[in-house]
Amino acid sequence: MVWDKKLKAEIVKLNCRVQELEERICPCSQHDWELIGRRYDVAYGVGDAEIIYRYKCKRCGKTTSTMENLEVAAEARAHGMTYGQWVAEMHERGKRGDGM
């Protein structure tokens, strides 16, 4: 349906705008995320549940839910890897048993 499409496009646009504004609201250019909870999204897949992390910025109060552990995501960025690559790397290291 045409209206459906238009509506979806509008929602995506507004979401982007909200995100942009939230970034500006934060007094610092970087949010100071604090883990406020986590839950398992069992509906996501059969067998292995995804963990949904919930964070709140200590500075501006913005909350976010993500499937990425932001501490891990920061480490990944520091190593120039994507979240997925870094998680896979950690998994490999864990199997080999050389620390971390």
Ligand SMILES: [Zn+2]
């Ligand atoms: Zn913030």
